[in-house]
Amino acid sequence: MLCLAIFSFNKQSVYQWDTNCVPLLADLFLYSYESKFLQNLVKSGEKTVAKSFNYTYRYIDGVLSLNNHKFGEYVNAIYPSELEIKDTTDYPCSASYLDLYLNYDTHDMLHLTLHDKCDNFNFSIVNFPFLCSNIPASPAYGIYVSQLVRYGRACSHYGDFLQRSKLLTIKLLTQGYCKPGLIRALKKFYGRHHNIVDKYVVTISQIILDIFDLP
Numbered sequence: 241m242l243c244l245a246i247f248s249f250n251k252q253s254v255y256q257w258d259t260n261c262v263p264l265l266a267d268l269f270l271y272s273y274e275s276k277f278l279q280n281l282v283k284s285g286e287k288t289v290a291k292s293f294n295y296t297y298r299y300i301d302g303v304l305s306l307n308n309h310k311f312g313e314y315v316n317a318i319y320p321s322e323l324e325i326k327d328t329t330d331y332p333c334s335a336s337y338l339d340l341y342l343n344y345d346t347h348d349m350l351h352l353t354l355h356d357k358c359d360n361f362n363f364s365i366v367n368f369p370f371l372c373s374n375i376p377a378s379p380a381y382g383i384y385v386s387q388l389v390r391y392g393r394a395c396s397h398y399g400d401f402l403q404r405s406k407l408l409t410i411k412l413l414t415q416g417y418c419k420p421g422l423i424r425a426l427k428k429f430y431g432r433h434h435n436i437v438d439k440y441v442v443t444i445s446q447i448i449l450d451i452f453d454l455p
Contacts, residue, residue, distance in 0.1 A: 277318045353400040371416030381425040392436035
């Protein structure tokens with residue numbers, strides 16, 4: 241059975257100073273320990289253990305490890321003791337990491353979808369411009385295209401892509417965007433980035449029908 245492991249650092253233990261270069265310094269600081277740990281494994285002849293970290297990734301203070309059942313046993317050996325490290329894995333086969341939710345199915349296939357913390361808020365978030373605001377229409381509709389690109393890259397299944405796209409479409413329509421303009425933007429997205437959604441084996445006509453619930 242394949243597995244996931246998510247670990248995060250206490251930000252106060254990583255970021256000791258309040259300056260713009262702190263994220264870069266923190267990244268280099270943690271990398272120095274990770275590099276030294278792997279080099280020591282190779283030098284001591286434990287190449288199999290070193291290879292088990294092939295699918296281990298870190299974004300500043302968040303660590304994701306795929307298919308390394310013993311990752312938790314090595315954490316304290318990798319990083320210095322003054323860092324506070326917490327296991328934030330939801331389940332062995334599913335977990336959220338950054339803005340993604342990862343899940344292994346019963347056939348050991350990894351599936352991805354978006355994980356947005358804002359979904360749990362009990363109030364609406366204004367994160368896209370209103371069309372009545374003082375911005376050109378073209379960049380405004382370009383936001384629709386950029387978000388569709390993001391959804392297509394992050395979602396393994398068409399159903400997840402469709403759900404996110406419909407929520408975004410409804411939101412933009414309530415903020416003054418017109419349906420014909422959004423459909424044109426959707427066609428532009430498919431024309432320029434169809435390779436992203438080719439995995440769904442769905443035509444642009446069907447995508448338009450599904451997103452806009454057209455008869």
